[in-house]
Amino acid sequence: MRRGNRRAPPPDGMRPMLYRWNGTAWSRDTSFPGADEPGWLGKVQFVGTQVWILHNRAGAGELLRRSAGGWSAVPLPRTLWTYQDFAAVPGAAWVVGEDDTGLKVLHYAGSRWTTQATPDGVLYLMGITARTATDAWAWADTSTGTSVLRWDGTAWRDAKVPLPPNSNVHTLLLEPSGRITIGGSQYTDGVARTYLMTFNGHTWRTAYPPLGDTYTEAMVRGPDGALWLPVRSDRAFQSKYARVDGPRTTFSYGPERTNAIDVKPRALARAGSALLSFGTVEIYGSKPNLMSERLGG
Numbered sequence: 001m002r003r004g005n006r007r008a009p010p011p012d013g014m015r016p017m018l019y020r021w022n023g024t025a026w027s028r029d030t031s032f033p034g035a036d037e038p039g040w041l042g043k044v045q046f047v048g049t050q051v052w053i054l055h056n057r058a059g060a061g062e063l064l065r066r067s068a069g070g071w072s073a074v075p076l077p078r079t080l081w082t083y084q085d086f087a088a089v090p091g092a093a094w095v096v097g098e099d100d101t102g103l104k105v106l107h108y109a110g111s112r113w114t115t116q117a118t119p120d121g122v123l124y125l126m127g128i129t130a131r132t133a134t135d136a137w138a139w140a141d142t143s144t145g146t147s148v149l150r151w152d153g154t155a156w157r158d159a160k161v162p163l164p165p166n167s168n169v170h171t172l173l174l175e176p177s178g179r180i181t182i183g184g185s186q187y188t189d190g191v192a193r194t195y196l197m198t199f200n201g202h203t204w205r206t207a208y209p210p211l212g213d214t215y216t217e218a219m220v221r222g223p224d225g226a227l228w229l230p231v232r233s234d235r236a237f238q239s240k241y242a243r244v245d246g247p248r249t250t251f252s253y254g255p256e257r258t259n260a261i262d263v264k265p266r267a268l269a270r271a272g273s274a275l276l277s278f279g280t281v282e283i284y285g286s287k288p289n290l291m292s293e294r295l296g297g
Contacts (some may be wrong), residue, residue: 013038016055026292031066032071045088053088054095063093063108076106077113085127087197092133094151096125104157109133118149118156125149125223139169139182144256148172148182162204164195166228170216181227183216185293196227207250221267222275230265230277239263239293242267259284263291 013246016039021095041064042054053064061076061083071098080097093108094116103124104117121143130136134153137155139146146168148161164171167186174180180199185192186208194211197204210232226245233240235274238267239254254277257263266279275295280288 006180012266013058014040016041020232033073034062034067042083043086045086045165047088048090052086052088052093054083056083061095061097063088063095074108077115078104079105080104084125087128087130087136089130089132089136092130092136092137094128094130096128096138098124105138116151118154119158122149126169127171129174131171131176135174137172137174137180139172146184161199162196162206163197165205167195170220173219173221175221176196181219181221183219183229185213185215209242209244209247210243214242218268220270220275223270223273228268228275230268230279233263234263237263239264239265239279240289241277241295252295257281257283266290 010238018032018041019026025135028148031215034055039055040059042056047050049064049067055062055064057074060079063074065072065074076095080099083095083097085096091110094104097104103118103122104124105118107114107116122140122289124141125138126141128136129137134151136151137159138149138156140149146163148159148163148169149156150159156211161182164186166188167184168186169182171183172180178201182197183193186195192213193208194205194214194216196210197206214229214231221225222228226243229242231240231242231251233253235253237257237260241252241254243250243252254263259281260281261284262282264279264281265277267277269276269278277283277293279291282288282289
């Protein structure tokens with residue numbers, strides 16, 4: 001079955017696309033460095049009054065920064081063959097990936113880059129996040145399984161998080177209150193089930209909400225204080241979301257989309273008293289379209 005014509009990528013690779021919301025409407029921004037060159041845009045982070053974006057620019061990595069004065073770029077000190085993730089806070093940024101010599105953790109302290117060492121046995125960093133310049137966390141594949149690492153301003157160390165046996169980590173949320181939430185999957189007899197771990201400053205607690213094998217990468221703390229994440233929908237024409245508030249899990253649907261055959265939320269974001277969802281939707285007979293949905297306060 002043919003769903004419609006899909007435009008072939010340019011012969012020298014894909015181009016990055018960036019859209020900005022000005023409070024009234026979305027518009028495409030082509031003013032950033034490298035907008036017309038092959039490459040892609042990765043994670044977007046707000047750092048104070050600036051916006052930082054991981055940018056692969058024709059194979060080389062850089063951090064784009066947008067302030068009131070416009071765009072600037074901070075080139076990475078070396079080219080990696082994979083750029084896995086990045087995190088930025090006032091006074092510091094990290095980029096993790098690999099080159100032909102193995103795992104690399106690149107650290108930016110505001111004026112220069114350094115390469116940071118990880119504990120022995122760490123094979124691959126799957127993601128990184130940070131609360132401050134001296135409090136960063138990463139989840140890693142190691143020779144003994146999945147582990148959580150922490151940067152304390154001096155070195156990366158095993159954070160000794162008691163992850164469930166035979167599990168992996170999808171995401172880690174650091175909150176200003178000091179609370180930490182980890183989402184991932186645990187495998188039992190080859191079957192995956194989603195788990196959530198929370199740290200209240202003293203103790204880790206693990207729960208298994210009725211989420212099936214949901215991938216939790218898009219999970220956020222909503223403006224209502226609950227955890228929100230997209231789940232597999234049982235309606236082809238509507239997205240579906242889970243709200244986890246302590247021991248209680250409830251579900252809700254996005255707006256109906258006429259002739260939709262697949263609605264895929266990919267990322268959630270908190271914006272004041274609203275929750276925003278972004279992704280794609282496939283409409284019968286046409287190419288995939290960008291999707292945004294809003295849950296009001």
